[in-house]
Amino acid sequence: MRTPLHYCVHEGGLLVTDLLLSRGASIDLEDKDGVSALMLTIQRANVNILQLFLNHHQCVATSYRHDFAQAVLLQAVTLGEETLVFYILENEYAPVTTRNDEGETAFHCAIVRRRPSLMELLADFDPTGDILSVTTVNFETPAHYAAKYGGDTATVFNERVRRLTGAWRSQPVERTESSR
Incomplete structure (x- = not known):
């Protein structure tokens, strides 16, 4: 009824x-x-x-x-x-950093459900990338989840990390005498 x-x-x-x-x-x-x-x-x-x-x-x-x-x-x-x-x-x-009782963020949940487009959407609301490093009560980050659940979720996760770190990685590294 x-x-x-x-x-x-x-x-x-x-x-x-x-x-x-x-x-x-x-x-x-x-x-x-x-x-x-x-x-x-x-x-x-x-x-x-x-x-x-x-x-x-x-x-x-x-x-x-x-x-x-x-x-x-x-x-x-x-x-x-x-x-x-x-x-x-x-x-x-x-907030995009919302967590459940296990400490999982919405981003963690999107990874578990293998929803890459939702991962992208959630990451778009977090320009600083904080949700990429949040740990659960079992100390698992989204990187752990992406590795565990694999597929497109790992690809999306890796791309987000590349975008966030791309600014400093795109700078050429100058070699010093000690690094040769």
Whole structure:
């Protein structure tokens, strides 16, 4: 059985969704298939409904989800919804350095899910490259993850490192007498 919020999300009904959220409708109640209204919003990549959820964060935040926008960012990365990831980061609802309980950033999660285009998107929101060196609780960096999960993720990771270090590497190295 679906909740009224499920129907509103499915149909894209903004006014009624806003009303339901303002009256405390739970975004976490699952339908018969185990899909919550939040998950349905992310699966449908509906930015307008997501914005309502984010605007009503005080109504939807729970004890296990202290920072709602960060939780949504990680979930959107996991499901590969680039439009929502872009929207959340562009509007600064959550930082690109968001972490889960294991210390994984959204970048780590994109590597695990083998989503190179999401890795690029996340890296674009981090011009200093900080997310490339963040460690998990097990002291694993994105480099460890890229090596572990391989494929295109390693290529994207290596390209990002090259771009960040390219400025100093492109400078010719002058040899000194001691280096000859």
